[in-house]
Amino acid sequence: MVPLWMYLAVAAALFCIGVFGVLSRRNAVAILMSVELMLNAVNINLVAFWRYSETGTDLLLNGYAFTAFVLIVAAAEAAVGLAIIITVYRNRRSVIPEEAVTLKG
């Protein structure tokens, strides 16, 4: 079997790729895609810890069910985020987050 730390290392690498994308990309859609990468890295961690843990039977499903809820939240986040991006694009002809400054003080 593959040891646990290899799953965690791959998840850490995927998370940091996502962090780099979120911090540096100019296009809002690309930023949202990088956020999806980060959520997937977290999901790998949750499922790996669930598989390798030796907890009692009452906690047997925690990591599994939490991953399912992360999937649900990710779907909601993608839908609302893309709706906001499309609305900003329609009003400003721009998908660059730095140009949406109406609420800036």
Added chain:
Amino acid sequence: MELNAVTIGFFIFSVFTLGGGIGVVTTRNLFQGTIWLMVSLFGVAGYFVLLSAPFLAAVQILVYIGAIAILITFAVMLTRSVTRIRERYIRTVPSFVASLALFLVLLFGVTVPIFGEQNPEAIPAFVMTTRDLGVALVDADGYVAPFLLASILLTAAMIGAIFIARDEES
């Protein structure tokens, strides 16, 4: 660590996941970026199969590749006419340094046994079926409250997305 089907599959899915992720953050054409995103999500689904969570793998492919990636593709095409973004990145060097430092810290944390010795051979040999998950989701001692909250969240997100993206004139 011997070379068997699980380890070979692990390395193949690692290439898919990390290669797809690097493709997402480096590609200039965002449409290709969604394809790379699908490759990366497929690799994660492969991990779920290796970790004996086949239901999650199926949900990953259906929800992520089938719905979210297609949604992102629609967003890319709807905002496509704006091609005046010359440069892909801002703050490239600080972002790269920050993410690399974070990666090194995380790698140190997962490889050095700070929280006790790791015992990778001690994998519980239990079999969990999808039926157990279904029972736990509607069990009062299980996850019925988060399940109902997730349903409300999905409904609210759907209504909110339709309301936000609706055209004002029509």
